[in-house]
Amino acid sequence: MGISIVNREEFFQQLSLLTNDALHSTRQHGLVVIDIDAFRFVNASSGYPAGDFLVERLQTCIISLLERGQICAYVGAGSFALLLPNTEQTDLCELAANVLETVAAHEFLWQDRVIHITLSAGATLLLDSDRSESVAFSRAELALFQAKKAGGNNLRFSAAPESIGEIAEAGWASQIHHAFLHDGFKLSQRPVVDVVTRKAVLLDLEFSMVADGVVVPGEVFRDELADLGMAVTLDRWLLRKIRDSLLQQHSDEQAPRYLFMLAAESVAASEFTRFLKSELDRYPLLRRGLVLGVPHRNLAGQFELLQRFVCEFHAEGISLLLGHFGAGVDSLVQLGALPAQFVRPLDAFFYKGSAENSQLTSILASVVKSSGKTAIGLGADTELALGELEQQGFELVQGELFPAVPC
Numbered sequence: 001m002g003i004s005i006v007n008r009e010e011f012f013q014q015l016s017l018l019t020n021d022a023l024h025s026t027r028q029h030g031l032v033v034i035d036i037d038a039f040r041f042v043n044a045s046s047g048y049p050a051g052d053f054l055v056e057r058l059q060t061c062i063i064s065l066l067e068r069g070q071i072c073a074y075v076g077a078g079s080f081a082l083l084l085p086n087t088e089q090t091d092l093c094e095l096a097a098n099v100l101e102t103v104a105a106h107e108f109l110w111q112d113r114v115i116h117i118t119l120s121a122g123a124t125l126l127l128d129s130d131r132s133e134s135v136a137f138s139r140a141e142l143a144l145f146q147a148k149k150a151g152g153n154n155l156r157f158s159a160a161p162e163s164i165g166e167i168a169e170a171g172w173a174s175q176i177h178h179a180f181l182h183d184g185f186k187l188s189q190r191p192v193v194d195v196v197t198r199k200a201v202l203l204d205l206e207f208s209m210v211a212d213g214v215v216v217p218g219e220v221f222r223d224e225l226a227d228l229g230m231a232v233t234l235d236r237w238l239l240r241k242i243r244d245s246l247l248q249q250h251s252d253e254q255a256p257r258y259l260f261m262l263a264a265e266s267v268a269a270s271e272f273t274r275f276l277k278s279e280l281d282r283y284p285l286l287r288r289g290l291v292l293g294v295p296h297r298n299l300a301g302q303f304e305l306l307q308r309f310v311c312e313f314h315a316e317g318i319s320l321l322l323g324h325f326g327a328g329v330d331s332l333v334q335l336g337a338l339p340a341q342f343v344r345p346l347d348a349f350f351y352k353g354s355a356e357n358s359q360l361t362s363i364l365a366s367v368v369k370s371s372g373k374t375a376i377g378l379g380a381d382t383e384l385a386l387g388e389l390e391q392q393g394f395e396l397v398q399g400e401l402f403p404a405v406p407c
Contacts, residue, residue, distance in 0.1 A: 005063060008181075011073035011081055015133040018085060022126040029126045030084035030092035033140040034062070034099065037118045037152035039078030050110045051078075054117065057108055065099055077180050077233070081137075089125060089157065096121045096155050104153055118153035120144055125159075138178055145173040173228060176221060179209045180233065186210060187241055190404035192259065192376055195390045195397050202291055202342075202396070204259040205238060206404055222263070231263035232272050239279060245407065246289040261293035261323055267309050268302070280316055287317045291342065296331065297324035303334060314339040321376070325368075335371050342396075343368045344376040365393040 006014065018029040036058070039051065055074055062080060063072055071083040084092055100119050108115040122143030130136045139158045147154035179185050186208050191200035207218040225231045242258045266272040280286050292313055299306040310320055321342035325331060335343070345364050361377075368375035377389035380399030389397050 005059070006071060006073045008073055008075045011071065011075065011083070012133060012137075014071055014083055015081075015137065018083060019126050019130050019133045019136055022130065023128050027086055028088065030082075030087040030089075030123065031126060031136055031140050032082040032084070032092065032096045032099075032121055032123045033075075033137070033144045034080040034082070034096070034119050034121045035144055035148070036078040037120055037148070039117075050115070053110055054108060054115065058103065061103060061106065062099055065095065065102060075181055077177075079177075079181070081140075087125075089159075092123050092125065093155065093157055096123050100153060100155060120147040120152050121155045122147055123155065123157045134178070134182070138175075141177050142173075145177070173224065175209065175216075176225060176228060176230060180230070184210050185234065185237065186215065187238070187407040188404040189258070189407055190398055191402045192396050192398045193380075193402050195377075195386070195395055198402075200402075202257050202259045204398060205242065205261070205407075207234070207238065226263065226265055229265075231265040232269050235263055235266040235272065236275060239276065241407070242290060243279060243283055243286060246285050247283070257289050257291050257319070259291045259293055259321060261321075262295070264295050264298040267294055267299060268305060273309070273312070276313075277316070280318070291319045291321055293321040293323045293344070294340075295324045296322040296334075296338075300331060300334065306334075307337060310338045310340060322373075332367060335368070335373075340373060342376055343373050344378065362392040369393060369395075 015031065021027060022029055036054070039054075055078070059072065059074055059080065062082070066072060066082070069085055071085075073081050075081045082095075084095065100121060104118050108117065122140045122145070124136060124140045124143060126136050143156040143158035147156040150156070175184075188206050188208070189203040190206055192202035192204050193200050209216045209218070209221065222231070225234060238260060242260055245258070294306065294310060296306070314320060319342070320338075320340040321344060322335075322338060322340045323344045325335075325343050325345045345361070345368065365375045365377070374396060375394050377392065377394030377397040378399065380386045380389055380397040380401045382401060385399065386397060386401055
């Protein structure tokens, strides 16, 4: 049997077969997950065609180092995976190290420039205790992230099933990467309703991740996404999901609009702005069906950046929302300079519960309304809370009284 070059689906089918074989035989099989260090920087500095070129050349380079019977696949997001049937740990690590050394010494010529890159790799042997192929792949990914944590251009081998301590040390890194590779992110939509009619005006998209069978809300690992440089990648995925949903219901003029809350990293990333504009040009329906949310509190200190982004997409015909909006003087001064249609005050959630705080919330809602914007009140969890928000002047509300449903 020669060297096999397969797609991602075929790779995981082969991994499943070898995982099952490891359970029922004494044979050992090896798995290596390889990731391009700073792949996002290559795309940002040289463009996505350069990234595509690099992936193609890397696959050719890696294949040249493999032997008969070994399997290679590009599994997405700048990552490759290798399967080595009937191997030992020493041979597995020797091959992985050879791949890293060869690529580090190689010059990739793209148009008129030379691109130097390095790789990181995580390796493991398939174990008779592996319940499924995903367990083995997660173990290799954990080793990969340990290699990246060591500075990149590194190889790590994971010899045993990951312990609770290892997972805690690695944070959500391996789970997030696994979710990107295996469509592990899930979307739900929470209605933003008219306080009087209780009809949905917006559908606020919320994301979660399935990790070891447990659904983890996005707010739990959002900071980890930013630390790993994956916040922009997830926002691109979310936008495509919104686009596909709108295209399916484009004939329904009464369909609520989707509220798409961006990460601060996406607002600051020029490549995301270009991507978003490209989507708007190709799919004009997005202008009607999309409300862009920007996290005001996270970007208030970068006001020029925030104002440029908001004004730019306001001019594109997009409705915008200022999320996590505070009651500070700086926030109130910025309110009039940002042409957003909606404001979701942070304080409407944190300051409810006493007469004094209720008064502050009312003032904030009034200020938002006087600026010509619509305030969205958070915390409509009960009928009593809904009534309080209505008294405070909120026209739109959201909360557990109007639960999220899967998309």
